[in-house]
Amino acid sequence: xxxxxxxxxxxxxxEGASLELRCNYSYGATPYLFWYVQSPGQGLQLLxxxxxxxxxxQGIKGFEAEFKRSQSSFxxxxxxxxxxxxxxxxxxxxxxxxxxxxxxxxxxxxxIIP
Amino acid sequence: KAGVTQTPRYxxxxxxxxxxxxCSPISGHRSVSWYQQTPGQGLQFLxxxxxxxxxxxxxxxxxxxxxxxxxxxxxxxxxxxxLGDSALYLCASSSLRARATDTQYFGPGxxxxxx
Numbered sequence: 041x042x043x044x045x046x047x048x049x050x051x052x053x054x055e056g057a058s059l060e061l062r063c064n065y066s067y068g069a070t071p072y073l074f075w076y077v078q079s080p081g082q083g084l085q086l087l088x089x090x091x092x093x094x095x096x097x098q099g100i101k102g103f104e105a106e107f108k109r110s111q112s113s114f115x116x117x118x119x120x121x122x123x124x125x126x127x128x129x130x131x132x133x134x135x136x137x138x139x140x141x142x143x144x145x146x147x148x149x150x151x152i153i154p
Numbered sequence: 155k156a157g158v159t160q161t162p163r164y165x166x167x168x169x170x171x172x173x174x175x176x177c178s179p180i181s182g183h184r185s186v187s188w189y190q191q192t193p194g195q196g197l198q199f200l201x202x203x204x205x206x207x208x209x210x211x212x213x214x215x216x217x218x219x220x221x222x223x224x225x226x227x228x229x230x231x232x233x234x235x236x237l238g239d240s241a242l243y244l245c246a247s248s249s250l251r252a253r254a255t256d257t258q259y260f261g262p263g264x265x266x267x268x269x
Contacts, residue, residue, distance in 0.1 A: 074257075076260070081265075082262055082263075083158075083244055083260040083261050083262040083263050084244065084246075084260040085260070086257060086258075086259065086260075089257055130197065132197075134258075141187070141199045141202065141210050141212070142187075142189075142197075142199065142246075142258060143199070144196060144197035145196075146196045147196065147197075
């Protein structure tokens with residue numbers, strides 16, 4: 041069964057500082073991996089995704105993530121956070137073609153301090 | 155292109171009632187998935203429809219059901235509501251033009267409160 045672990049429930053960083061959110065997955069085949077962001081009371085917005093190829097993927101809002109098969113990880117990074125980045129971030133793993141189910145991690149809440 | 159729309163955005167019901175939530179996917183998208191989000195259980199997959207057929211189903215009781223219409227719009231129904239059904243219900247659509255590289259786009263959700 042597929043699963044996703046986000047070990048950090050809550051992270052606080054200063055505006056302008058760098059950010060790394062951790063994500064580990066368990067999946068029996070080549071995973072399709074996603075990062076979504078959710079602002080309070082809102083739906084999920086896709087930040088970036090990995091299907092194959094280059095293990096460093098670029099997303100919107102200056103985010104990037106690196107797929108490391110040996111570590112079963114897909115960590116999200118941003119070199120300099122902005123106050124508007126405060127939100128909840130979800131890592132998800134998708135199924136094989138033909139299975140649209142996404143399995144989500146429990147999320148990491150990001151707080152930005154001035 | 156308009157995004158995924160969900161109606162209503164907010165609902166308040168009492169235990170024992172039933173509720174129907176609606177989702178209109180992005181134009182051209184044929185797959186619609188539903189998720190339940192609660193503070194305790196997080197985001198959980200309910201079911202997925204494609205071309206009016208349910209293809210995948212999560213581990214929810216039979217009180218949760220859904221359907222998809224020929225225009226790809228989808229509804230989900232919860233009968234005999236329980237307090238634990240209070241949640242944000244999210245709908246996501248995908249085009250499935252390229253199955254191996256598709257992406258789910260989410261709507262804003264319907265916030266259901268059961269009293």
